[in-house]
Amino acid sequence: MPAGITTFNKLDSSSPADPPGPKPLPLLGNLLQLDLKKTYMSLWELSKQYGSVYTVHFGPKKVVILSGYKAVKQALVNLSEEFGDRDISPILHDFNQGYGILFSNGENWREMRRFALSNLRDFGMGKKRSEENIIEETQYLKKEIEKFEGKTFDTTQPVNLSVSNIIATIVYGSRFEYSNTKLHHMVRRAYENMKMVSSASVQIYNMFPWLRPFVKNHKLIMNNVREAFKQSEALVNVLKKTLNPQEPRGIADSFLIQQQKDEGSRKSASLFHSKNLHCIINNLFAAGTDTTTTTLRWSLLLMAKYPEIQAKVQEEIERVIGGRQPVVEDRKNLPYTDAVIHETQRFANVVPISVARRTTCDVHLNGFLIKKGTIVFPLLISVLRDKNEWETPDSFNPRHFLNKQGQFVKKDAFLPFSAGRRICLGESLARMELFLFFTSLLQHFHFTPPPGVSEDDLDLTPVVGFTLNPAPHKLCAVKRS
Secondary structure, eight states, X not given: OOTTEEOOSSOOTTOOOOOOOOOOBTTXXXXXXXXXXXXXXXHHHHHHHHOSEEEEEETTEEEEEEOSXXXXXXXXXXXXXXXXXXXXXXXXXHHHTTOSSTTOOHHHHHHHHHHHHHHHHHHTSSOHHHHHHHHHHHHHHHHHXXXXXXXXXOSHHHHHHHHHHHHHHHHHSSOOOTTOHHHHHHHHHHHHHHHHTTSHHHHHHHHXXXXXXXXXXXXXXXXXXXXXXXXXXHHHHXXXXXXOTTSOOSHHHHHHHHHHHHHHTTOTTOSOSHHHHHHHHHHHHHHHHHHHHHHHHHHHHHXXXXXXXXXXXXXXXXXXXXXXXXXXXXXXXXXXXHHHHHHHXXXXXXXXXXXXXXXXXXXXXXXXXEOTTOEEXXXXXXXXXXXXXXXXXTSOOGGGGBOTTSOBOOOTTOOTTOOGGGSOTTXXXXXXXXXXXXXXXXXXXXXXXXXXXXXXXXXXXEEESSSEEXXXXXXXEEEOO
16 A cells, blocks of 8 residues: 555544645635636646645535545545545436446446446447447548538537447447437437536535526436436337347347346346436446547547647558558557547546545545545546646647657556546547547548638637537548548
8 A cells, every 4th residue: 555545444543634625614615716617627726725635615515625646546546445436416316316337336336337347348348349330430420521521510510429329339239320310319418418517506506405496407407317218218118129138239238138137037126127227328328428529529629720740640640551441450550649649638638527436434545534425526637737747738749648769658647537446437448439530530631720710729728517628619621632
């Protein structure tokens, strides 16, 4: 166990104090010191005053903030069990009810995570079939972008539809046509909810749940959740009619097959019921589309912003791959391209605050006592922009992931998927998608700002939701000869 970290079953009189922090006001806590429209920035600024482990009060709720690579790694990796529970805020409980994977704890989380990991490996990660599905989807996306004939377009919808189809294939066993309204509704609901769930009004609701009747965004989120569950139920009912226990087509089939087994054996306390099924489906769509879509959109914007970097990527792709379709195996021979993808994830900082944790026992961290049941916010922005870990933390600089010989190097402080036992389930899938989509698009198109707009005019200021999206913008995708 690293120096400075100890855990105790019993606390003695010499036990460390609570982490420091700004003095809270009655009821309001530290709300007057926080900008709820950019909560992650407020918390990052406070860490510069109070240190890498400190306390802040969101209204009456006490929260411990972890800032910087060392503190976040110590908690999430070295003490993964102690910091392993999910804090389920009121809004998250409202639409998950403790079911699914992302926002559940205890036996339900363990069982559903085990099931999801096993089936993601079968249908979505580390399999040739998954690579083939992504490559097929890149062809549809390229055709969709070609329709704009080099004229300005918003990258949001085509990229979102493509990435959503990867999850659809994994869950349902088949993709949707881009014209299918079901896919459009699915994408719209997920996008709206990811934006609203971190809005100031919903954050206030999480602090003061009695305000629910007055929170408009709560009603909109719950309407979207009900519609999403209704749609997934209809799609699952179609699958049931042609279900073959010997040949599952996707995760939904695998769940239904396990459900039938448990019913056949009359297992009294089976967790394979419809609530878990629909929560898992919607968890996978929310987590599996938004972050990957957002990262890809950042990558295209950054290529238009920095044409010299785009040119280097395209030169490497031409030299190593030529005109054939990129495959995952090419990654090891494309160090600069791989570095650009990693640097996009670091710089874009799509999830600035890891989904909140809750301590499972009393734990001592960095000389402070964090009591059992304490809510913990790991600040991923403070890791990805840690001045002690990155040469130019506030600049887009692919050299962060290259050595002097131009070879790709891994960095311990690269934690966009979080860490520990709550690390992103689909990390391998996301990495595969980012590589194949990015290389295929850069091989096929040259991305530029709209006519009359200079590279300097492209705004890198993010729009804040649960994830950090690029500000609304349009690009041109000129087909390369």
